[in-house]
Amino acid sequence: MAKYLMLKHYRGAPAAVNNIPMDQWTPEEISAHMRYMNEFAARLEQTGEFVDAQALAPEGTFVRYDGEGRPPVTDGPFAETKDLIAGWMVIDVEGYERAVELAGELSAAPGAAGKPIHEWLELRPFLNERPSVTE
Numbered sequence: 001m002a003k004y005l006m007l008k009h010y011r012g013a014p015a016a017v018n019n020i021p022m023d024q025w026t027p028e029e030i031s032a033h034m035r036y037m038n039e040f041a042a043r044l045e046q047t048g049e050f051v052d053a054q055a056l057a058p059e060g061t062f063v064r065y066d067g068e069g070r071p072p073v074t075d076g077p078f079a080e081t082k083d084l085i086a087g088w089m090v091i092d093v094e095g096y097e098r099a100v101e102l103a104g105e106l107s108a109a110p111g112a113a114g115k116p117i118h119e120w121l122e123l124r125p126f127l128n129e130r131p132s133v134t135e
Contacts, residue, residue: 002094002128003051003090003125004125005122006088006091006122007088008085009121009122013122016111018112018116018117025112029110029114032114037106040106040109041053050090051091052088053090054088
Protein backbone atom coordinates (compact mmCIF):
# COMPACT_ATOMS: atom_id res chain seq x y z
CA MET A 1 0.00 0.00 0.00
CA ALA A 2 1.10 3.56 -0.69
CA LYS A 3 -0.17 6.74 0.90
CA TYR A 4 -0.97 9.77 -1.23
CA LEU A 5 -2.03 13.30 -0.37
CA MET A 6 -4.68 14.84 -2.61
CA LEU A 7 -4.56 18.62 -2.20
CA LYS A 8 -7.48 20.83 -3.15
CA HIS A 9 -6.47 24.35 -4.11
CA TYR A 10 -8.31 27.65 -3.97
CA ARG A 11 -5.73 29.17 -6.30
CA GLY A 12 -2.37 28.20 -7.70
CA ALA A 13 -3.49 25.24 -9.77
CA PRO A 14 -4.76 25.49 -13.35
CA ALA A 15 -8.33 26.80 -13.47
CA ALA A 16 -11.13 24.27 -13.10
CA VAL A 17 -13.59 23.80 -15.95
CA ASN A 18 -16.49 24.95 -13.75
CA ASN A 19 -14.44 27.74 -12.20
CA ILE A 20 -17.04 29.60 -10.11
CA PRO A 21 -15.75 30.31 -6.58
CA MET A 22 -17.62 28.56 -3.75
CA ASP A 23 -18.59 31.89 -2.16
CA GLN A 24 -20.79 32.44 -5.23
CA TRP A 25 -22.59 29.07 -4.96
CA THR A 26 -26.09 28.69 -3.56
CA PRO A 27 -26.55 26.91 -0.22
CA GLU A 28 -27.99 23.94 -2.15
CA GLU A 29 -24.89 23.78 -4.38
CA ILE A 30 -22.62 23.84 -1.33
CA SER A 31 -24.68 21.08 0.31
CA ALA A 32 -24.47 18.93 -2.84
CA HIS A 33 -20.71 19.42 -2.98
CA MET A 34 -20.25 18.50 0.70
CA ARG A 35 -22.52 15.47 0.31
CA TYR A 36 -20.40 14.27 -2.63
CA MET A 37 -17.20 14.70 -0.61
CA ASN A 38 -18.65 12.85 2.40
CA GLU A 39 -20.00 9.99 0.27
CA PHE A 40 -16.66 9.69 -1.53
CA ALA A 41 -14.82 9.46 1.81
CA ALA A 42 -17.37 6.95 3.19
CA ARG A 43 -16.89 4.71 0.15
CA LEU A 44 -13.11 4.80 0.60
CA GLU A 45 -13.55 3.97 4.30
CA GLN A 46 -15.40 0.82 3.25
CA THR A 47 -12.55 -0.24 0.93
CA GLY A 48 -9.89 0.60 3.53
CA GLU A 49 -8.35 3.30 1.31
CA PHE A 50 -9.38 6.35 3.38
CA VAL A 51 -6.92 7.77 5.91
CA ASP A 52 -7.99 11.38 6.61
CA ALA A 53 -9.60 14.44 5.04
CA GLN A 54 -9.86 18.00 6.27
CA ALA A 55 -11.11 21.30 4.90
CA LEU A 56 -9.17 24.38 5.92
CA ALA A 57 -10.49 27.74 7.09
CA PRO A 58 -9.24 30.71 5.09
CA GLU A 59 -7.53 32.25 8.16
CA GLY A 60 -4.00 31.35 9.10
CA THR A 61 -0.81 32.63 10.70
CA PHE A 62 2.84 31.92 10.00
CA VAL A 63 4.88 31.15 13.14
CA ARG A 64 8.67 31.07 13.42
CA TYR A 65 11.10 30.23 16.24
CA ASP A 66 12.99 33.39 17.20
CA GLY A 67 15.61 32.08 19.60
CA GLU A 68 15.90 30.59 23.08
CA GLY A 69 13.67 32.32 25.62
CA ARG A 70 12.02 34.55 23.06
CA PRO A 71 8.37 34.29 22.04
CA PRO A 72 7.61 32.89 18.59
CA VAL A 73 7.37 35.44 15.81
CA THR A 74 4.02 35.57 14.02
CA ASP A 75 3.05 37.20 10.78
CA GLY A 76 0.29 36.85 8.26
CA PRO A 77 -1.89 35.46 7.15
CA PHE A 78 -0.22 35.63 3.78
CA ALA A 79 -2.76 35.60 0.99
CA GLU A 80 -0.64 33.40 -1.26
CA THR A 81 -0.86 30.54 1.26
CA LYS A 82 -4.36 30.86 2.69
CA ASP A 83 -5.72 31.12 -0.84
CA LEU A 84 -3.67 28.19 -2.03
CA ILE A 85 -4.79 25.12 -0.07
CA ALA A 86 -8.50 24.55 0.59
CA GLY A 87 -8.18 21.09 2.09
CA TRP A 88 -6.81 17.62 1.63
CA MET A 89 -7.55 13.94 1.64
CA VAL A 90 -5.05 11.22 2.48
CA ILE A 91 -5.56 7.85 0.83
CA ASP A 92 -3.75 4.53 1.23
CA VAL A 93 -3.98 2.61 -2.04
CA GLU A 94 -2.27 -0.20 -3.97
CA GLY A 95 -0.31 2.20 -6.13
CA TYR A 96 -0.05 5.28 -8.29
CA GLU A 97 -2.65 4.18 -10.86
CA ARG A 98 -5.35 3.80 -8.18
CA ALA A 99 -4.38 7.17 -6.65
CA VAL A 100 -4.78 8.85 -10.05
CA GLU A 101 -8.14 7.12 -10.55
CA LEU A 102 -9.45 8.38 -7.20
CA ALA A 103 -8.09 11.91 -7.70
CA GLY A 104 -9.89 12.04 -11.05
CA GLU A 105 -13.11 10.95 -9.39
CA LEU A 106 -12.74 13.53 -6.61
CA SER A 107 -12.15 16.19 -9.27
CA ALA A 108 -15.71 15.59 -10.47
CA ALA A 109 -17.35 16.89 -7.27
CA PRO A 110 -20.32 19.09 -8.14
CA GLY A 111 -20.04 22.85 -8.04
CA ALA A 112 -22.12 25.72 -9.36
CA ALA A 113 -25.32 24.68 -11.15
CA GLY A 114 -24.66 21.11 -9.95
CA LYS A 115 -22.09 20.61 -12.70
CA PRO A 116 -18.80 18.79 -11.97
CA ILE A 117 -16.01 21.17 -11.06
CA HIS A 118 -13.31 19.27 -12.98
CA GLU A 119 -10.79 20.91 -10.66
CA TRP A 120 -7.12 20.06 -10.70
CA LEU A 121 -5.95 18.20 -7.59
CA GLU A 122 -2.33 17.96 -6.57
CA LEU A 123 -1.43 14.31 -5.95
CA ARG A 124 1.69 13.76 -3.82
CA PRO A 125 3.05 10.47 -2.52
CA PHE A 126 4.21 10.18 1.07
CA LEU A 127 7.90 9.39 1.52
CA ASN A 128 8.31 5.66 2.07
CA GLU A 129 11.36 6.07 4.29
CA ARG A 130 12.39 8.89 6.55
CA PRO A 131 15.51 10.68 5.37
CA SER A 132 18.58 9.63 7.32
CA VAL A 133 21.55 11.76 8.29
CA THR A 134 25.07 10.42 7.82
CA GLU A 135 28.14 12.09 9.15
